[in-house]
Amino acid sequence: MQKVYLVGAGPGDPELLTLKAFKVLQEADVVIYDRLVSAEVLALANPQAKLIFAGKMKGEQEKIQNEINRLLLVHTGVGKIVIRLKGGDPLVFGRGAEEWLFLLDHGIQVEVVPGISASMAVPSLAGIPVTLRGVATSYAVITGHRQNLELQNWAKYLMIDTLVVLMGVDNRHLIAANLIKAGRSLDEPVAFIERGTTDRERVLITNLRDVAxxxxxxxxxxxxxxxxxxxxxxxxxxxxxxxQDRKEDHVHTYTSVA
Ligand SMILES: C[S@@+](CC[C@H](N)C(=O)[O-])C[C@H]1O[C@@H](n2cnc3c(N)ncnc32)[C@H](O)[C@@H]1O
Structure with a gap:
């Protein structure tokens, strides 16, 4: 049975790869990887494996997606162990489910290896818990991609304590303006964590007013x-x-009673 492993590469730091992802990467013949997969993670693949970059640039998503689909069919067709490697978790804003469906429709089995999503790991490592007792009992992960922004009903985000936006850099001012218009406070804190989990991480703390x-x-x-x-x-x-060294607090003195 032909099979593709749909694997999450985590947010960048290779130590955040799952053991299963590490195992299948070591067995791979072909690794078709996305733009956000780090070089350190790729370095863990079988040294004999063919590494194929399949990152999508703006405006050419469809063309590249067709090429990715074609490559998946070609390599599984000749009996290779094929890994489709995506940043974070493969099913969080990564078209993973679409590729899964495509492969099933072409008679190819898929095994998913979940990854640690940037939406969770990047805030955590920056000291920002997405939930916190007494402060935030709910969170949502949303896309900041322009085509989705226009369709959003921003009022629904008023009820959610913490919003985590992926792919939101280019449209950050629109996101902030829409949230303010929907009723969120101008002073609400906002963090941007660039290249999280890597040694080039940068964190900017601001508020909705300034982002808008x-x-x-x-x-x-x-x-x-x-x-x-x-x-x-x-x-x-x-x-x-x-x-401070408080060793003396732990020293018990026993006095013998005659
Ligand atoms: C197409 S989405 C894919 C998300 C991925 N599937 C996941 O679960 O993390 C790409 C977006 O994830 C975020 N992202 C991924 N890795 C990141 C990192 N190391 N640091 C900061 N943001 C990251 C950015 O918002 C980026 O635009």
Whole structure:
């Protein structure tokens, strides 16, 4: 039975790859990978494997998707172990389910290997918990892609404490303006975490007002987090002072009673 592994590469740091992803990468004959898969993760693939870049640039998504589909069929057709490797989790904004359907329709079995999504790991490692007792009991992961922005009913996001926006860098001012128009506070904290989990991570903390004004400088890829939980970063990401040596507190003196 022909088969493709649909694998999540995690958010960048190779140590955030799952053991299963690592195992199948080592067995791969062909790895077809996306733009956000890090070089460090690719370096873990079988050294004999053919690595094929399939990153999509703006405006050429459909053309490249057709080419990816063709490559998947060609390589599975000759009995190769084929990995379709995507950043984060393959089914979170990654067209993974569409490729899965396409392969099934062509008689090819798919095994999914979930990955750690940037939507979770990037805020966590930046000291921003997406939920927090007494502060945020709900969160949503939304796309900031323009074609979806126009269709969004922004009022539905009023009820959600923390919003995590992927692919939102280019349209950040529109996202912020729409959220303010829908009723979210101008002062609501916003974080942008660029290249999270890598040694080139940069974090910018601002608010909805400034993002809507267009005064924030952010580079892609970045995760945008909106909500009060952003304030936790300054409490969680800090250098701790060494705790004073309090050994004497733990020393019990026993006095023998005659
Ligand atoms: C097409 S979506 C794919 C998401 C992926 N499937 C996942 O689960 O993480 C790509 C978006 O994810 C976010 N992203 C992925 N990796 C990132 C990273 N290391 N740092 C910051 N943002 C990242 C960015 O918002 C980027 O535009």
């Amino acid at each position: 004004r267009g005064t924030t400088q952010v580079a892609s890829p970045a995760v945008m987090v909106i909500g009060q939980v952003v304030n936790m970063r300054k409490k969680l990401i800090r250098t701790v002072e060494p705790v």
